[in-house]
Amino acid sequence: MRDEDKDVKITEYTGAAGGWGSMRGMAQVVPKERPGPDVLDALRRQNKPEGVMCVSCAWGKPAKPHIAEFCENGAKATAWELSNLRVTPEFFAKHSVSELAEWPDHDLEQAGRLTHPMKYDRATDRYVAVPWDEAFAAIGARLKRCDPKRVVLYASGRASLETSFMYGLFARMWGQQNLPDSSNMCHETTSVGLKNAIGSPVATIQMEDYEKCDAIFAFGQNVGTNAPRMLHTLKSCRDRGVEIVVFNPLRERGWERFTDPQNPVQMTTGGSTTIATQYHQVRAGGDISALLGICKLVIEADDRARALGNERVLDHHFLEQHTTRFEDFAAFARAAKWDDITRESGLTRDAIEAAAQVYMKAKRVIVVYGMGITQHRYGMDSLYMLVNFLLLRGNIGREGAGPGPVRGHSNVQGQRTVGITEKTELAPVDRLKELFEFEPPIEKGWDTVESCRQIIDGTCEGFVQLGGNFLRATPEHAKMKEGWAKLPITVSIATKLNKSHLYPGEESYILPCLGRMERDMQESGRQAVSMEDSFSHIYGSVGKASPASDTLLSEPAIVAGLAKAVLPPNPNVPWDAWVGDYSLVRKAIEDVYPDKFANFNERLFEPGGFWKGNPAAHRQWETESGKAEFNTPRALNAAGFDDADGRFRLITLRSNDQFNTTVYGYDDRFRGIKGTRQVAMMNAADIARLGLKDGDRIALESDAEDGVERVVGDLRVTAYDIPAGCIGGYYPELNYLIALEHHALESHVPAGKSVPVRVRVPS
Template sequence: MHDQHPADDQHGRERGDHDAMSGEEIVIKPYTAPAGGWGSMRGMAEVLPGERPGVDVLDTLRRQNKPEGFMCVSCAWGKPAKPHIAEFCENGAKATAWELTKHRATPALFQQHTVSEMAQWPDYDLEKTGRLTHPLRYDRATDKYVAASWDEAFAAIGAKLKASDPKKVVLYSSGRASLETSFMYSLFARMWGQQNLPDSSNMCHETTSVGLKAAIGSPVATIQLEDYDKCDAIFCFGQNVGTNAPRMLHTLKSCRDRGVEIVTFNPLRERGWERFADPQSPLDMIAGHETKISTQYHQLHAGGDIAAIVGMCKLVIEADDHAIANGGTRVIDHHFIEQHTVRFEAFADYCRRADWDELTRASGLTRGAIEAAARVYMRAERVIAVYGMGITQHRYGMDSLFVLTNFLMLRGNIGREGAGPGPVRGHSNVQGQRTVGITEKTELAPVERLKTLFQFDPPTEKGWDTVESCRAIIAGECQGFVQLGGNFLRATPEHAKMKEAWAKLPITVHIATKLNKSQLVPGQESWILPCLGRSETDLQATGRQAVSMEDSFSHIYGSIGKVKPASDTLLSEPAIVAGIAKAVLPPNPNVPWDAWVGDYGLVRTAIENCYPDKFANFNERMFEPGGFWKGNPAAHRQWETESGKAEFNVPRALNASGFTDKDGRFRLITLRSNDQFNTTVYGYDDRFRGIRGTRMVVMMNRDDMARLGLQEGDTVALESDAEDGVDRVVEGLRVVAYNIPPGNLGGYYPELNYLIPLEHHALESHVPAGKSVPVRVRT
């Protein structure tokens, strides 16, 4: 099962087709079926049996994303008040089976294999070892993890952290940790005197938090799930619905059934935006009926969204100018602009001056394509703008988001029913973590309430975000890394330097359910602390506990696990956070860690006291069908910006990538496969893209292949074309002909994260710019 995984060599290279599925033939064949349908059923049928699921998996799926049920650990799409019979998707089912696998990574596994040996295994094989069962300490003498007691773990970790400078230790969290755990974790950090609290949002969607906050005063979507029932057009940018949020397809199908136009901008043709067969409709399944999702599909360059949106705005503004001059019907909502916005004229003048040759060259679209999309926008009364990391993970990702907000504001499509920005979040509680204090920014934390409620002086010095944490690790300044879920080392850019520096960290601590790559590059002292999964029964002093999380629409849900835990030795995430906090901090009678672990309702009361405007009556409301809404001022046209109004912004560039095109340089887009969630690999079947048996591929336009003299199946290397003098190469990539614009390439992360320089990030938000990476193809 354990194929050799290439080590990074001293020259900064990765080698070989290192993760072809063992015993599996590599098959590259176009997939002709729609998203959903029988293909989704087969996808689940292939993956689930490998986890040896029992009846508890079926019962959990029955309860998944339903009131009084279990909230999926996968994406953050909304959970309707009136759910479908099966309110889960293919990837949600895989995530549940992955958590409830019968495979176990017991101490015996770690006695059979050294860490150096396991570090060579593919990500998939590490996941297949199963659930971690015991606390583990790295023994450098034998190069093995050995079992330890919880008391031993907390004492050793506490001693090491207390001897460290808290301002030089990172407390990272993934987006799956509950609101309760996240609040406790952030409180521990601040009571310790620091707020180095990077999280999954820093990796992915932080541009939304920064950009929307600056433009409209709210860092999140202004829409709710029911707004999709009231819109009459949807514009979609840089988001792969079929893989990243499949349950959204039911919402989109409903919109299409009532005539809503859906205009999609994305470099690759992604099946979910093309066609969908509803697996919950017996008639559709039997008859082979499918729904066309996008009424227009525009394949622009990676980073070309700014130019495409500016082109549409130009057409809207010029149409309105023509209406004014000729006494026609106005196109722009001038009442909204005059009452609620600033700097409209500066943006309007910029658009009027924009040159069509530059717009088409930067976007990769024809003028006719942009005009067709603009016509849909001008005739629609209520428009939702859906977007994902395809517009946020660029050097000028903030500018992409600003022009998208400008686009909506032109016709008053923010702050009313059926209209507004709708970012689609990835991890199940990544948005909620920021809500309850997982932030490196003092201004986003309730500092005065923390000081009053818990009687300590919170830090005011800004902490480290993801990029700043990586800088500190590489520079040797970081003194420790605690990881609440996630696979930080595997997910970050600048992997060669990060891996070398990571091994020198004085201490690394991993709170996790399964084995991953980050744990297998141990620091000078390293611990793995296994925790309960969200689907499992969490029994504490006062009985069965529930946890909560927040979706992409700012709705809060309760979740109750009912499955027997994978091991009697597991602790819950709140219990582990409390154990570390008690070992590091002096006692504080205002922070009853043990009582909080015994009753998570007390944690929710503390959250409510810190955030009374968002969490009033938290315990009483957490199981409301459809979740309870924490509110959003911008949804009511209350603009909490510097000017007190929604703000138009002029973009700094038309090309969001931040680098110029030149001969031989490509824009690489790093992607998920259909058999993947973040760095978790469920299998080797990227069904929608027709790639099976390997992840070491590069997707290329046929014209580019011909120009380079390449055939399908040829093996090439990608090398970084960043102008920083660093040699970054990934070898052993199979060429796959794909429907992608010339000059653009596609490939999977985390394998190709190796090619992303640390300093290639969104300028303001510091999100790694993984959707437009400058590379060259080496044959």
């Protein structure tokens, strides 16, 4: 056994999601941050009316919360933010940037909270402290020498509505809208596809619809890791007999069994609730065919009912009044061949028929989905098939029914609502022009993929990131590192150190900010911020914890500082007043978006949040046709590449000890993997066919057929319950294998859920 393997343990996890396993998971991670009593207070108040909103996922916050309205991942995220560990100027004096660039992601962020604004000193290869006023002046002077249309202003999905509004306004007043965000990485397919098909880019359901549905179909979403608080909702659904049909390549424990930590009987007896009533392990990208098979069965059942004079299966009144192109899709479904459907989905006809029976019996159906749908070359077709599936029986715009995408970052949806977008048609340019008296840009800005192209080819002149870890999160990592280090200026607003900070350009700055959990005192007193959840509900949040350092500024203050350093004064945009009183920012948001944010300040702490509204939920279709639109898929599998001898489909995954690029630890409890992230999860038959055995070391190489060599080595072969021809591995380590041009065609989301790779066995 190699020395580095001594702490690695890979065994089957037999427990349920939640329960004592969740408690132990928190106990292993939280103490490493050496948190003080502020953590307990934050968790007590978390996701409750007039409390503090979790910085982790965007699942809804109920009006009547549980005693503990946080999950294992939320507790980890809270301890991570309220860590008592510090990254001070003395830390950087001890460690060069070249040294830190070799540290693992976990170790960088484990070093603690950033305390001072820092500037990179090339002569010493170190970051050195710089006063705030000097940092703003220097950054402003350098950015003013750039062509604004060649500078990127990226936004992570954690920033508040107030900060995001100010950031987007800053960009447009500067004459550009290169505003990629976390949505570009993950859910942009939803934003584009739902908008095209039903006129709304977000979920049509609200949390209370889960109390009224009688079936839930879930696709490409790992609930136990990515949105654990959702398990309470799913348990309540199962308790009243709701069928839950899951389609996902890997067996994920959260969909199988859940022990409610707040249920004394289950915690005492070790009991659990079965969540999925059917579990179908679809091939990567095979959701199109699985859904097509269900739709085919439903349409043909309706054809038989019509011929026999029986009650119809489809909702024909809804189809006639509210949809278009149904007959085109129905003809396509009738003509589809079962051999093609079963081959591309990886499922048997019997399995698909079992799912179809649930759908045909249900009166109100919710579809839950995640990035397993959106992050494919033909992700748009997967999304359209979900809409087709729901439309057949009128399951949009009805209580207890509709699409419910589960967002990742806590405010990624809200950022788009208040203007973080590269698309002019999604920005209220006329209102901005009227209220603030400037000429907003009208040409499309750069999204994530386009920003990467400009960084790689040297066109980009600067990069400002409001949170996040852009360099680590993107594909084409080798070329991105080279291009990033050549940027004329990089500016990172951050709470902790990450890889994006360690490939400094000609000028590089780290600007440390307050976390959401921390007390934000400004001229008018303690401030509140707001965010939007996956259900389009808006919540206020008030931090009370002691700031990590008295030298930190709030995110709004930093954005205002940058804007004032770059832009000429505009009497209609009172940056200083906004920083002194965030309610004034909310009033400006209300003025720009009066239909969504009426009486914003008055409704800020409404229990359960206030709903910004959704026309499609009322069957008002803001599409080109004025109706909900059926779409025929272009392919039967979303991967966008053909099967070939030796080619596998890599599915990039998060572990249980991770949130996006933040790695809390090395224990992926539900998958039974402890002490390592260097694994390739493979089907046992594939392992045997390649002449390998569990525990062998392999490399994965890109099979993108673009002439670029991309290889990640020293991966441990790990037998796992995954479809043949598929491999699972961790993000962001395996992002290295994703070609930049391997993205969803329309939305430009990197296609990280079906990456063509080959296995290379060391000689």
